[in-house]
Amino acid sequence: xxxxxxxxxxxxxxxxxxxxxxxxxxxxxxxxxxxxxxxxxxxxxxxxxxxxxxxxxxxxxxxxxxxxxxxxxxxxxxxxxxxxxxxxxxxxxxxxxxxxxxxxxxxxxxxxxxx
Amino acid sequence: xxxxxxxxxxxxxxxxxxxxxxxxxxxxxxxxxxxxxxxxxxxxxxxxxxxxxxxxxxxxxxxxxxxxxxxxxxxxxxxxxxxxxxxxxxxxxxxxxxxxxxxxxxxxxxxx
Numbered sequence: 001x002x003x004x005x006x007x008x009x010x011x012x013x014x015x016x017x018x019x020x021x022x023x024x025x026x027x028x029x030x031x032x033x034x035x036x037x038x039x040x041x042x043x044x045x046x047x048x049x050x051x052x053x054x055x056x057x058x059x060x061x062x063x064x065x066x067x068x069x070x071x072x073x074x075x076x077x078x079x080x081x082x083x084x085x086x087x088x089x090x091x092x093x094x095x096x097x098x099x100x101x102x103x104x105x106x107x108x109x110x111x112x113x114x115x
Numbered sequence: 116x117x118x119x120x121x122x123x124x125x126x127x128x129x130x131x132x133x134x135x136x137x138x139x140x141x142x143x144x145x146x147x148x149x150x151x152x153x154x155x156x157x158x159x160x161x162x163x164x165x166x167x168x169x170x171x172x173x174x175x176x177x178x179x180x181x182x183x184x185x186x187x188x189x190x191x192x193x194x195x196x197x198x199x200x201x202x203x204x205x206x207x208x209x210x211x212x213x214x215x216x217x218x219x220x221x222x223x224x225x226x227x
Binding site: 004031033035040041042043044045048050056058089091093095097102103104105106107108109111 | 119121156157159160161164206211215217218
């Protein structure tokens with residue numbers, strides 16, 4: 001059990017560029033969640049997957065955001081045409097729904113800075 | 116829509132003091148409530164999880180209580196230490212496996 005892994009840890013980009021983040025969940029975890037956290041605030045839910053199916057999307061997830069989990073293992077979060085307001089920490093979590101420890105385990109996050 | 120509020124937003128105490136962090140939520144139909152710790156620039160570490168049928172959970176110097184009917188939870192930290200300095204977040208889960216709704220956190224500083 002190596003924990004939830006997120007890559008990269010930091011990303012600096014210019015406004016208008018596209019960025020993609022990756023999350024590798026704990027092995028065998030069937031649910032994967034994305035959250036966004038701005039400075040001084042608690043995390044806000046973006047979306048989550050059960051295996052490869054995207055079950056829920058927040059209205060925070062605008063058309064410029066897309067998330068995938070193609071084989072039910074790792075997930076990617078892409079932001080197109082980044083804006084300064086996208087600057088935040090993007091957190092990924094996974095869980096084994098129905099397992100003995102039915103809680104979300106969080107990764108260290110990807111910090112995005114849009115200049 | 117579930118809303119979670121934490122009071123105070125920031126707290127500074129001398130080492131050794133006992134302290135209480137507060138969390139309130141607007142919809143009492145929750146599945147569980149969780150307290151997390153977050154160090155600057157880092158991810159979240161789960162501290163305590165209270166199922167909706169439980170009243171409290173304890174781990175070491177930490178004790179969390181839940182009063183579902185009034186929509187409140189408290190996190191009690193005994194004999195605080197400088198290493199306890201961090202942001203503490205509470206989060207509610209409304210149904211099993213659903214998203215977490217977080218409060219804005221309490222930033223705790225324990226001074227030596």
